[in-house]
Amino acid sequence: MNNRLRELREAKAWSQQELGERLGVSRQTVISIEKGKYAPSLPLAFSIARLFELRIEDVFLPDEK
Amino acid sequence: MSWDGFPQRRWLGHPPELWVGVVAYLVLGVAALWLVRNGGFGGGARFAIGMAPTLPLLLVARGVLRMIRHQDELHRRIQFEAIAYAAGIVMVLSFTLGTLEAMDLIPHVTSNWAGQALILAWGIAAGILNRRYG
Numbered sequence: 001m002n003n004r005l006r007e008l009r010e011a012k013a014w015s016q017q018e019l020g021e022r023l024g025v026s027r028q029t030v031i032s033i034e035k036g037k038y039a040p041s042l043p044l045a046f047s048i049a050r051l052f053e054l055r056i057e058d059v060f061l062p063d064e065k
Numbered sequence: 066m067s068w069d070g071f072p073q074r075r076w077l078g079h080p081p082e083l084w085v086g087v088v089a090y091l092v093l094g095v096a097a098l099w100l101v102r103n104g105g106f107g108g109g110a111r112f113a114i115g116m117a118p119t120l121p122l123l124l125v126a127r128g129v130l131r132m133i134r135h136q137d138e139l140h141r142r143i144q145f146e147a148i149a150y151a152a153g154i155v156m157v158l159s160f161t162l163g164t165l166e167a168m169d170l171i172p173h174v175t176s177n178w179a180g181q182a183l184i185l186a187w188g189i190a191a192g193i194l195n196r197r198y199g
Contacts, residue, residue: 024137025137025138025139026137026139026140028139028140028195028198028199029137029138029139029140031199032139032198032199037197037198037199038139038142038198040138041138044138
């Protein structure tokens with residue numbers, strides 16, 4: 001699953017560590033989500049969307065088939 | 066509290082009771098072995114002394130569970146997958162050795178290896194999975 005997390009984080013000038021602290025997850029988890037290696041759970045995806053005041057589908061984009 | 070709600074009081078990234086349990090197991094293990102062999106104790110006492118090193122292992126298990134419970138979802142997933150790989154490897158090895166032993170194709174093998182193999186396979190699998198998700 002693709003996502004805009006890196007773009008959104010950089011727009012806020014937050015480090016990966018800072019974003020992780022705001023979400024209550026580790027820096028490694030932020031890195032893994034940004035690289036698309038890990039798809040977060042629905043609660044975490046909602047937390048991310050809420051943090052950036054966006055809808056979940058504005059942050060996470062389904063893979064093209 | 067740190068990022069994942071885990072207490073700040075950690076030793077090498079693990080809860081203190083895990084290390085206390087490991088050290089206590091080693092000390093009690095050596096002491097129990099010596100006492101059982103040289104202490105001159107009778108049946109019940111010998112058995113109780115022999116079982117003593119098991120108690121700190123419960124502390125280790127508590128530490129591991131507490132560590133996993135306080136990790137975030139990615140790390141819990143890594144640990145879960147690593148334990149699944151380790152359990153699978155040990156299960157295959159254990160059944161294979163058991164079958165060969167039952168057929169008298171190999172001599173009797175002590176079951177001590179299973180716990181050590183589980184920990185080793187768990188550690189290796191966790192390392193590989195950490196790199197995959199990193």
